Amino acid sequence: MAPIAPAASVAPSAAEGSKKRSRIAYFLLIPGLAWLSIFFVIPLVTLFITSLQTESTRRPGTYVPGFQISNYTDALAEYWPQFVRSFVYAGLATAFALVIAYPLAYFIAFKAGNWRSLMLVLVVAPSFASFLLRTYAWKTILADDGPVTSALNTLHVLPDGRILNTGIAVVAGLTYNFLPFMVLPLYASLDKIDYRLIEAGNDLYGSPQQVFRKVTWPLSMPGVVAGTLLTFIPAAGDFINAELLGSTKDKMIGNVIQTNFIEFRDYPTASALSFSLMAAILILVLTYIRRSGTEDLV
Amino acid sequence: MRWIREHVIGAIAVMVLLYLFLPIAVVIAFSFNNPASKFNLSWNEFSLDAWTQICGVPGVCSSFVTSVEIGLISTLFATILGTMISFALVRYRFKGRSSTNLLIFMPMATPEIVMGSSLLALFLNLSFPLGPVTVMIAHIMFIISFVVVAVKARLQGMDPRLEEAARDLYASPSATFRYVTFPLVLPGILGAALLGFSLSFDDFIISFFNAGTLVTFPIYIWGAAQRGIPPQVNALASLVFIAALVIVLSAQVVAWRKRKALAVR
16 A cells, blocks of 8 residues: 555666656656646645635625635534544544454465465455445445344444444444555555564464564554554545434534535635645644654655 | 464454455345335345346436546546656656655545545636536546556566666667566556546545536435435446456456466476
């Protein structure tokens, strides 16, 4: 997966690094980088400008350039519960995904033998079936009269007596949908571990728990960081799971941005929320990467 | 007891894989359902109608074709642009490498909703009409990064001695590229293109923001989710899933045979 790829090594033939060669490099780079600049970077600037626009006094419903900081304070004052909920749901989904994905990635890296590449295909394969339909299928699986809900109800563990149209269903959907993003980076970093280190831990009478805690887990940290980021980021911005599996009380910030942008056409509010989401995620990611001490992630 | 402990991780792994496939089993099964209401959510009776009249519901097949077209064109452009960047990154020295890497990494670390809404903000401010062009612009943008990652990995994994050998045998740089480098990188490029197509074909969030009145297959499903998804949609999605699985598995078999042939020699 992307973020854990090592920095590009320069082929020996490039060592001369003449002016002519770097001109070829720019020729190769410029079309793609221009595309990314025009359609990724500039839109972010436009989003920021839009987020500060004010409603036109002459033509209501249209917006004119401005410097309306209150767009941010108003939007956040109104929608902070959805904001907090998005981060809580995404955080829970990421934690569950880590717990579910780790044994699978561990098995593929160390125990699968000849089955390894087939199992990796099977991890990616679900993405070939429509994201929306797979999420919709959970409506059937978690239905009120379905086996999952009845089983959990006989145990009396469901607070509302149901799963569908509750936050539980939304978190379950998010966990499911982004699981492959957790498995692949975990696998990639477990695969790099020299298995002899784990064997050495066992030989030195480390209990399986100790070997895992002192050897395997620390060595798999780059995968844990990459996987949690790749799961958390799309989950925090998602609105499909909350829309299809949750009730109106479980809406996430993505739902709010979507309705404000597309239905209410309140572009400044929607842009302010979208930009805040981007900023919040960026800050969170940077502190997280710094704290976990893997800065060479990119 | 020991046996259980040794196999518990394998059992968990299999269970997780089953969990990944559970909704797909539901999607495929419900393509054979004759739903009692317009919502295809609970099993009623077996029917082949969705498969025999796969285009029987208006809008399903046209949205499907739209998604295929957008996917093919976006993938073509993104694969070319992304492959060029990968070659520059792996083979050349140039100033601004770290900012290039950052620019490629950022779209993958940005929530889709931010990319979708910011592009919409751009198009609205320019009064650019929304439609297939804006959707393709968006798709090319977010696919490029994935292509770069995939092709770069392939280029880095290549044995540099193969190209050195070609040069030693007096092959011109263009001949080396044409007969050695390109054929070796091609599987990586094709893999990247397949990934790119599947990302484009299945993209909903970014497309939804920038489609205007255009209806792609995921946008059709989104609209249908409110008023009931016809089983034809399940049938088409099952077809796509099976086709993709066949392509990927046959690529696996080819790679496996190659490895085996090399091992025998």
